[in-house]
Amino acid sequence: MSYFEEDFEKVRRRDEERRRKRRKDEDAFEIVEEVFDRPTLMALYDLINDGIIDRMFGVVATGKEARVYWAKNSRGDDLAVKIFLKETSDFRRSIIKYIDGDPRFARMRRDIRHIIKIWCSKEFKNLKEAFAAGVRVPEPIAFRENILVMKFIGDDGVPAPLIREVPPGDPEEAFGTVLEYIKRAVLKAKIVHADLSEYNIMNWNEELYIIDWGSAVHITHPQALEFLRRDISNIVNFFRKLGIETPSVEDIYKRLIREIP
Ligand SMILES: Nc1ncnc2c1ncn2[C@@H]1O[C@H](COP(=O)(O)OP(=O)(O)O)[C@@H](O)[C@H]1O
Ligand SMILES: [Mg+2]
Structure with missing residues (x-):
């Protein structure tokens, strides 16, 4: 059984169990809840049914806001599946068990989910635009709810290192490349990354990939230029x-800003 099937099976069994007992037993299912909640499993299931994902493998990165998994499509191409987490803080984790399952708070859960979905679609859109503008980014493939599917940058399920771990062999050239990518994003895609640093640039055999586009803003955003200056400053440093x-x-x-029409 694949990783995904196992979880799906667990949730299915949980539902059965719940119906049988006609009462909730939260502790027994805490682990499944930790990994994927039901809407996430459903979204994954849709992506599998749509033929976008064939198999899910293990997690390759766990961040504050998202987990990234290695997956494959049916042609055997490697995919990165970024799943945005709903319970991003210990605080939320601790309160969620009190509101979960309480029909009076169903609305709140939906609202949180909706905001995360918008965030996910925003990263997808930003990736598309950056890609079209000639910035080297993981090619976006699809998104559904809180799940973003893109090309996997790395080999055999091992993500390429970040430039902070493996600095470019030719820093001079790499610096020029990153500046060119910033320029293309701003002038062609009309977006500012807004979270650009050595933590969001991968070095895959000396090809630099700019990742993590969730925070990017349109150049008309009131803080766009402030973010742009900060991005440039991080890179220069x-x-x-x-x-x-x-x-x-x-x-x-x-x-750069002189060139903005
Ligand atoms: N397309 C990808 N291919 C391979 N690994 C990836 C890909 N995208 C992200 N990762 C891995 O996941 C980590 C976190 O991804 P990122 O988009 O920066 O999310 P976060 O918001 O958690 O910082 C990256 O540092 C990288 O190791
Ligand atoms: Mg990141």
Whole structure:
């Protein structure tokens, strides 16, 4: 049984059990709840039925807001499946068990889910636009609810390292490449990444991939230029630490925004 099938089976059995006992027994199913909740399982199931995902493997990264899984489609291509988590904080985790299953709070659960779905669709859209503008990003494939499917960057289920772990062999050239990607995003896709740093750039055999586009904003966003300056500053600081000389943040920033029509 695949990872996914196992979980699905657990949830199915849980429902059966619930019907039989006609009462809730939360503790026994805590582990399944921890992994995927029902709407997430349903969304995964849809993605499988639609032929987008064939098999799910293990988790490759666990962050504050999302978990990333390695998966494959039926052609055997590697996929990255980013699942946005609903219970992102200990606090929410601790309160959720008091509102979960209480019909008076069903609405609140739906609202949280809806916000996460919007966030997920936003990352998908940003990835599409960046990709179309010629920025090297994992090609987005599909999204459903809180699940984003994209190309897997790495080999045999092992994600490529971040540049903070494996810095580019030619920092000078890599710096130019990242600046070019920032420029294409701003001038062609009209978006600012807004969370750009050495933590969101992967180094796959010296090809740099910009990931994690959930926070990106349109250049008309009131804080877009502030975010752009911060992105540039993060990149300049990182590459300077690698020993290269760069123009000042201010120079790069000004030169770029002069080009915005
Ligand atoms: N397309 C991908 N292919 C392979 N690994 C990925 C991919 N996207 C993300 N990852 C892995 O998951 C980690 C977290 O992804 P990211 O999009 O940065 O989410 P977060 O919001 O948790 O920072 C990355 O650092 C990387 O190791
Ligand atoms: Mg990240």
